[in-house]
Amino acid sequence: MKLFNKTYETEADLIQGCIKGKKRAQEQMYKLHAPKMFSICMRYIKSQENAEECLSNAFVNIFNKIGTKREESSLEGWIRKIIVNECLQFIRKQKSDYLYLDDLSKEPYQEEIPVHVETDQIFEAIRQLPSGYRTIFNLYAIENYKHIEIAEQLNISVGTSKSQYSKAKKMLQGILKQQGEIHKQEES
Secondary structure, X not given: OOOOOOOOOOHHHHHHHHHOOOHHHHHHHHXXXXXXXXXXXXXXXXXXXXXXXXXXXXXXXXXXXXXXXXXXXXHHHHHHHHHHHHHHHHHHHOHHHOOOOOOOOOOOOOOOOOOOOOHHHHHHHHHHOOHHHHHHHHHHHHOOOOHHHHHHHHOOOHHHHHHHXXXXXXXXHHHHHHHHHHHHHHHO
16 A cells, blocks of 8 residues: 555554654654544534544544554554544443433334435434444444344443434434425425
């Protein structure tokens, strides 16, 4: 992978520079990965200020732990995992925001989402979910965690993870349906 700075032409060179604590390498790593990682933070954290704080804290961890990254693992995947973990730590501190209900008796919402939904509409709809729903939806549907992993990460039951995911999907479908109806009204 060719990078944009002549000093660090390869990912391996960049990683070595960061391991050595070179400010230029750290700056390049941040500029290269921060925009995408910030969007991940924004999926988990509603407030831009708090998402920026999570991103900043995560990059401190990244620079402190860069020497522990295994060669065979993807740098972006490794960074992403640290970003997600930082967001989860923030969310755990705000735990009162969660809506944990062990209620699996309700049937999932079955109405289809309109096909013409744009990616930014989905992103905004996800951001409107309550914190607990949003976190579990992101972990399961986007990060591909299994419910047992989510339960362990968030110190909840597997049933709660499944229930929260089901309710998040239902709420997300409702939000997207409402957005579609608003969009149709604007076009009329």
